[in-house]
Amino acid sequence: MNLEDKIRVIEDFPKEGISFKDITTLLQDKEALKYTIDEFVKYLKDKEIDVVVGPEARGFLFGVPVAYALEAGFVPVRKKGKLPYETISAKYDLEYGSDELxxxxxxxKPGQRVAVIDDLLATxxxxxxxxxxxEQAGGKVAAVGFVIELTDLNGREKLLNYDIKSLVKYNI
Incomplete structure (x- = not known):
């Protein structure tokens, strides 16, 4: 299946010059959604994954069904202040400022094998x-998967030490 055909592209959103890749059309298509989850599961099935980690919010959409299919746990990553128990955090830079997850x-748990699943790799x-x-929690990142990768933004360069799979790649 060509997932690119299932992703709506909206030009000049959220601002002029941006070509937004809208996955809601993929999520609405039952065959495309099943295919997407199945592709991640195929990629991860021999990697002995204990836990799937997904950043909010769209990482939840793909991470939970992948965790279920792998019979693994799921760990949500949230923005600062959204989790109710003791947390560990990491800051990252945005175009203007920074944020914290x-x-x-x-x-x-120390030594657990972790797959990180998200919708988009940009920067x-x-x-x-x-x-x-x-890694701060003691886990080992065994794999990282994305529905979409925006190759021109070179985000993969920050992840050179990891096994990465992107289902759709765009040159923006």
């Missing part, structure tokens, strides 16, 4: 922070 301090700042959180 957190996981529960007991979410990943790599968010996922770089997520991998740092996993």
């Amino acid at each position: 957190e996981i529960h301090s007991d979410a990943i 790599g700042g968010t996922i770089d922070s997520v991998t740092k959180l996993v």
Whole structure:
């Protein structure tokens, strides 16, 4: 299946010059959604994954069904202040300023093999922070998967030490 055909592209959103890749059309298509989850599961099935980690919010959409299919746990990564228990955090830079992500301090056990799943790899700042959180908690990042990769933004360069799979690649 060509997933690119299932992703709506909206020009000049959220601002002029941006070509937004809208995955809601992929999520609405039952065959495309099943195919996407199945592709991640095929990629991860021999990697002995204990836990799937997904950053909010769209990482949740793909990470939970992948975790279920792998019979693994799921750990949400949230923005600072959104989790109710003790957390560990990692900061990352944005175009203008910075942000901070957190996981529960007991979410990943030392030595657990972790897959990180998200919808989009752009500049790599968010996922770089997520991998740092996993490692800070004592986990080993065994794989990183994305529905979409925007290759011109070179996010993969921040993740050179990881096994990465992107289902769709765009030159923007």
